[in-house]
Amino acid sequence: MTREPVAATEVFKALGDPIRWNIVQQMAQQEELACSVLEDTLPVSKPTISYHTKILTQAGLIEVRKRGRNYFYSLRREVLRSLMDEMWTLAPGPRLVSSQEQESRSEAPALKAAVGDDTPRSATLLTW
Amino acid sequence: MTREPVAATEVFKALGDPIRWNIVQQMAQQEELACSVLEDTLPVSKPTISYHTKILTQAGLIEVRKRGRNYFYSLRREVLRSLMDEMWTLAPGPRLVSSQEQESRSEAPALKAAVGDDTPRSATLLTW
DNA sequence: GCGTTAGATTGACGTTCGTTGAACTACTGA
């Protein structure tokens, strides 16, 4: 059941790219995401998408399922939670954000050219 | 009070390097950390340390205080928490790790050559 | 003043990363 342990820094590095973060965000909403959707929503070529999904897979963040000639990706939320646990030991405390603040944040202005101007989801900005 | 908003991916990228992750871990324990300590504990030269602390500062993760000719760094935990909040919206759920599991994890075998063999803290490995 | 020390900056170097066109593989449907 337990897989190869992955260094925390490798997961951080995987999340530290706008396109990959965008992919993870999309997958968090869809439960399972077709590769073709990524081709439509991301402003990069097919090989580039393949490159990024590979990095996410190696970091343990996503799981790949092949059905015929189509590929489907799904987010491995337990990995994200495991990383959050690790961060929590460094900065323990209750969750800060109220539900309406989450709402407003998802409508925050996009960081321009972070992943292209016509991207479905805007870049995530942190304020504190 | 609120500073320049920083993209989440920039913070992830800052955390995605073994040396910087090590620095953050040390600062989580010390409340305030002298630069000289980093020079003693990290297997890299002074300019390299300066380079990494600069990246952490730009990501908003640490704060610099100069006292005479000495520099002191401190962790900005609210930034880490803000990032955790963002991750939580993607993978909501309770914390997973029990206190004794945290204990055993901190004693986990080091990932060799992740940041040098004589590093005070071992590399963080994730299991799920 | 003047040498020393702590740490940042600069400049150079090799390595890794992100991107693409081209070629390839595996599946589909007729």
Added chain:
DNA sequence: TCAGTAGTTCAACGAACGTCAATCTAACGC
């Protein structure tokens, strides 16, 4: 069987990253 499609792999490229020696700057002690 064979053309078309979905997605990967390969090879190459420029850009960004991580490292260090050398240099610089500011504060210290005398």
